Every structure is written in C-alpha cells, then in structure tokens.
Amino acid sequence: MSGGVLVTGAAGQLGYELARTVPRGVTVQMLARAELDLQDIAAVSRVIDAYRPSVIINAAAYTAVDRAESEPHLAKAVNVTGVRALADAAARCDARVIHISTDFVFGAGAGRPWRTGDDTAPHSVYGRTKRDGERVLCDTLGSRALVIRTAWLYSAHGVNFVKTMLRLMREEEPVRVVADQVGTPTWARTLATTIWAAVARPEVAGTLHWTDAGVASWYDLAVAVSEDALTAGLLPHAVPVLPIATADYPTPATRPVYSVLDTSATQDALDVHTIHWRTALRFMLSELAHA
Secondary structure: OOOOEEEEOOOOHHHHHHHHOOOOOOOEEEEOOOOOOOOOHHHHHHHHHHHOOOEEEEOOOOOOOOHHHOOHHHHHHHHHHHHHHHHHHHHHOOOEEEEEEEHHHOOOOOOOOEOOOOOOOOOOHHHHHHHHHHHHHHHHHHHHEEEEEEOOEEOOOOOOHHHHHHHHHHHOOOEEEEOOOEEOOEEHHHHHHHHHHHHOOOOOOEEEEOOOEOOEEHHHHHHHHHHHHHHOOOOOOOOOEEEEOHHHOOOOOOOOOEOOEOOHHHHHHHOOOOOEHHHHHHHHHHHHHOO
16 A cells, blocks of 8 residues: 555554444555554564555554553553654655644643643653653654544443443442543544545644543443443343442542543534534443444
8 A cells, every 4th residue: 555544553442433434435444453563673673664554543552550550661662662663664655644642741720721831740650651642642643643632532432441340330330430530422423534634635734632522420421321232222120330539439540530631622623513422421331332
C-alpha cells in the first residue's frame, strides 16, 4: 500500500470500531499488535517504510493503568519510545499521524471541562507516558500531527468498564462502584467516526478532545448499565448498585477526580456533533443484545 490510511492497534476496541466505520473510497490497512508492535522499533520503521501510508491512525497504546505503576519501562516503551519511532517513520514518508491520547494527562480538576490548551499534570505512570508521547509526536511532526484525547472508552468489543459491569451484575449483587470520580463515558464508535472526520481534514493539527456529551460518575454509569441492560434483555433482573468513595476502592494508580473534556473546538474544527453518553450506551447495549 502506498498512500491510504494505516491503523495501529487494530485488535483493540477502537480499532474494531474504526474498521467498522471506514468511509467509502478510503483504502485502509489495519494492523494489530501481532503485525506491528510499537515496542519493536525496527519493525515500526520496516512496516511504515513498506506501506508508506498518507495517514497513520495510532490506536495502539499500553493502557494497563494500574500495572503501569509496576511496569513503567513497558508503558514508556509503547507510549513514548514507540510513538517516537512511529513519528520518525511518518516523517520519512511525509505521513500525517492522528494519535489517540487520554484524559489521564490532566491532574486536579479545574472546576470546568478541560480545554485542549490547559496545562497537563498527570498523576500516574500511564498518564505521564501518554503526555510524553503527545509531546514527542508533535515535536517531531509539527503540522502533520494531530492528538485526539478521549476518556472512559467502551465498546461491544474488547475489555472495558461497561462489559465488566455486565459480567459482575450477572455474578453478584449488589455491585459497589466509585461515585466521586467524574468524567464522560464515550462509545468507541463515536470516537471512530470523529477520527475519520479528522482524516478528511488534513489542515487540522495540534490537539483536540472528543467524548460523548454529558457528565457522569462511574456510579452513574453503572446505574445506567443496570437499567438499560435490563431493558435490552441482557440482565435477568434489576441489580442494585451502591456508591462508594475512591478511598474505599484503592488502586495502584491515581485516577483523575474530574476528567470532563471540552469538545467544542473539535466540533467546530471537524463539523461533528456529540450525542449524550446515555444515548450512545443504549446503542452499544442494543448491539450486544443482538450479537
């Protein structure tokens, strides 16, 4: 393939949705980790040099948030060193890179949704490596780099909070979920379609934010899963969900307390519009129910 779009991380939930939403007329090469592992610097160079894509969508990342605290070298190998190799290879073939990042790059809440230009202050190894990967990419590629930060991603494919909740609700009750961390659940399908809109706008560079609309705590999301999964026939009966504090559920990595992202600049730049997270969740659960 010379020209066209190359997608890394094709086996993940975002890669799955990107493959399902390819616009008509776009040539795509989907590469899972088995075909392109960002830890293998030589392979990154070899693969990109062979395909010479016009656009690279980097949906690959080390995303094991808690494990990264004890494996910082592995998180850095993928999220920083691997991104640097990808950027270097892209520069050689004049490719544009659309790189997916995260709300974890931010620190304490600003009292309002995070804007793209706000200072980053990550509190976890995962967040720091993702922030450093953003910087490496933009420093290397300049106007050919676009970072899209997202949050609380889920899909009918892969491992994520929504599917974990469904499993727990079938196995035990009540389910206890953290209620003092706030963000926006985001269906990987809506992120995928937004990424394709960005592919069609080569003049758009820098950093954008994308999530679905609205605000929720993890508890709010779990309650919605319980209610809507029951309606969709995915649960045999209603399951009680109990709110707990972050302190009651300690984890190795510190989570953002407030990670709502301001998507207004993205909507303007790409002429796209958000849907409310609860609407998106119902679409995804309906897909699961009819799978």
